Amino acid sequence: MKNNRLSVVIITKNEEEDIGPCLESVKWADEIIVIDSFSDDRTVEICRKYGSKVFKTKYEGYAEKKNFAIEEAAGEWILSLDADERISPELIKEIKEVLRGNGNEDGYLIPMKFFFFGRWMRHGGLYPKPHLRLFKKGKGKFEEIAVHEGVKVEGRVGYLRYPMLHYSYKNLDDYLQKFNRYSTLDALDKAGKRRYGRWYPFLRLPSEFILIYFIRQGFRDGFHGLLYSILQAFYVFVKYVKLWERQQDGKQKTEDRGQNNPAF
Template sequence: MALSVILITKNESRNIAACLKSVAFADEWIVVDSQSGDGTAETARAMGAQVITTTDWPGFGKQKNRALDAAQGRWVLSLDADERVSPELAERIRQVVARDGPAAGYELSRISRFCGQWMRHGDWYPDRVTRLFRRGTARFTDDLVHERLEVQGRVERLPGDLLHDTMPSLDDALDKMNRYSGGRALDKVRAGKRGSLFAALTHGWWAFMRCYVFKRGFLDGRLGLVLAIYQAEGTYYRYLKMALLARQAGKSIEPI
């Protein structure tokens, strides 16, 4: 078996079919589902995927490692349910798998859609993510959110875009901000980091400047400004939640 595609899901019925169709060239598809109630698992099975249902939620990193442990291919492609492989990228992936070259992993360029618009500047593009790797050379970190793939060996870059159809509405974006800032704050506190109101304000300000000014987010028009504010807010709340979590844990922190 040459190529396995792995992904984790929770109520992704609006995305799962398009995601799997974009990687129809793979040899197997492993879906680890967190008890979806919207037909996600049934749709994935109908499209030929092996579906593994879990009853607990250990975090993104550990859940993805569960999917990885079930894969049998020489090469593994990790996707999120709201991602699609573009035709150009699909061809490049097929070439890598057929050639079976010496690289251990490959970095992809991800372009994301925010509230209906593809964002081509700012923090979101090119969003480099390592997703294609030789099985046995990589594992995901145990982070609750923003997990990383750690590859043992050389990592190269593939041409072509990974399409990330995320946050179709502002409500989706705000919901994700709340969940991810909380999870990331918990990861940081567990690692011994701490936050404060000052850190929240300064890091939030820098996130806005980096996204909107230094990475030219203004070239994406009005939604470029909205995204920069969104990035700043997410950073602000993450550091504020870190301070509150550390206080609850009895750690010494600066007053809020």
């Protein structure tokens, strides 16, 4: 029986530190498609070294670029990765079983091993936290939201046993760079959906810490668990402050329009 082909899709921008190990973990795939947002480091050079098909495009949202990658893919199955993710040897074997036709599902949720400052975080709601990353072409599409995009699959969805490895935050500098970008995108995604009072960020700050550190048992990850809980609680605080800023800007613009166009 002929195996189904697998296309791996990745989006990049200045990922020279991560993209090599990522591609090394999927070099067995039939096709690798990279959508690059005009990186000015060695990202594209490294991708081409692995035989990837590279398409350059301006940044227009994560989901839009990933959907473009899916359209360009030739494989019957799609595996979506980020540059800071890896496929474990055990997961490779499991994916190959799917490609052989051993399964009736149209998509698969894959557990994620999340590494924070070099440590695998087992608690705090971070594991297994499955993500839908493997799906049939024509059955799955990324939802158009600003950040934390997800795949919507038409059909049956199953679970794979073995995890992907996600090396998201290597150190504090790496965390803070992503912190500002993601919190802004999160605020943009929530803008216009619901109004939040000025005190809401201050309520969410302690409640988020309690949720991660105590209820989801982040304390079981020791010092890393405490550090992650504090930083993530502050992330949520900043996200809602940014949203409040946008609401205030919109309110001011509305008032300005009313003053400039008085009703007689």
